[in-house]
Amino acid sequence: MNAFDVTVFHAVNGMAGHHPILDALMRFFAQYALELYAILFVLAWFLLPKRDIQGRHALIISGLSGVLALLINVVISHIWFRSRPFVSLPKGTFTQLIPHSVDASFPSDHASGSFGFAAATWGKSNRWIRYSFTVLAVVVAFSRIYVGVHWPTDVLASFVVGTFAGRVMWRFSQFLYPITKFLCALFKFGQTSVQTETHMS
Numbered sequence: 001m002n003a004f005d006v007t008v009f010h011a012v013n014g015m016a017g018h019h020p021i022l023d024a025l026m027r028f029f030a031q032y033a034l035e036l037y038a039i040l041f042v043l044a045w046f047l048l049p050k051r052d053i054q055g056r057h058a059l060i061i062s063g064l065s066g067v068l069a070l071l072i073n074v075v076i077s078h079i080w081f082r083s084r085p086f087v088s089l090p091k092g093t094f095t096q097l098i099p100h101s102v103d104a105s106f107p108s109d110h111a112s113g114s115f116g117f118a119a120a121t122w123g124k125s126n127r128w129i130r131y132s133f134t135v136l137a138v139v140v141a142f143s144r145i146y147v148g149v150h151w152p153t154d155v156l157a158s159f160v161v162g163t164f165a166g167r168v169m170w171r172f173s174q175f176l177y178p179i180t181k182f183l184c185a186l187f188k189f190g191q192t193s194v195q196t197e198t199h200m201s
Contacts, residue, residue: 001088001151008152009085009094012145016095027097029136030143033110036136037066037117044129045187053190055125057180061169062120062133064176069116069158069165070109076161077104086148096148107157108150111141115162120169137162 016023029036041059048055084105086096114137121130141155169176184190 002153005151005153006089009145012142012152013085013094013148016097016146016148023097026143026146029139030098030110030147030149033114033136033140037114037133040129040132040136044125048126048189050189053180053184055129056184056189057173057177058121058124059129060176060180060183061124061173062117062166065120065162065166065169066113066116068169069112069162072161072165073107073109073112073158076107076157080106082106082151082154084149085151094148098147098149100149105150106154107161108141108144108154110144111137111150111155111158112161112165114140115159116165117162119163119166122166124170 016026041063044059045056082105084100084102085094086100087102118130118133118137121133123130125133141158144150144155145152181190
């Protein structure tokens with residue numbers, strides 16, 4: 001523990017247990033980040049213009065960035081184990097709103113995956129996709145502290161991990177185009193949709 005983590009944790013987690021609606025919202029975002037991103041991915045995939053292969057390629061990179069961020073977390077947690085707040089702090093000094101296993105706290109998997117998804121869209125996707133992915137990542141990170149299962153530096157480190165994962169995946173993005181082209185062809189998007197429209201006309 002350090003002074004920054006303890007002070008910020010108590011400031012955020014101290015809000016828990018006083019506002020039932022806010023508690024319910026924070027529990028929801030803390031537990032269902034993956035499902036929410038899955039919904040956003042599907043919406044973005046089908047709402048993008050049919051010919052927008054690059055936009056869909058950015059979504060593929062975004063998804064893979066989230067996966068890479070989680071893999072990086074596995075390595076970090078095996079190198080350095082950090083106890084969670086509900087293990088380190090005295091009972092009665094915090095509020096834990098969701099059950100959680102006593103595993104490594106640093107970094108946060110939920111926040112790392114979320115920032116991995118978000119970071120890969122920065123400067124690469126439509127504004128509404130960038131904004132929705134990023135806002136959700138920030139809310140998820142905040143909620144993990146609010147519900148009492150992560151320290152503030154856990155989610156700050158997750159921001160770094162997610163951003164790094166996004167940059168790495170874009171560095172190798174050209175090798176992943178076959179996946180994008182296959183999926184676009186499967187759903188008749190991109191060049192396939194252009195050819196279909198030309199044939200129909």
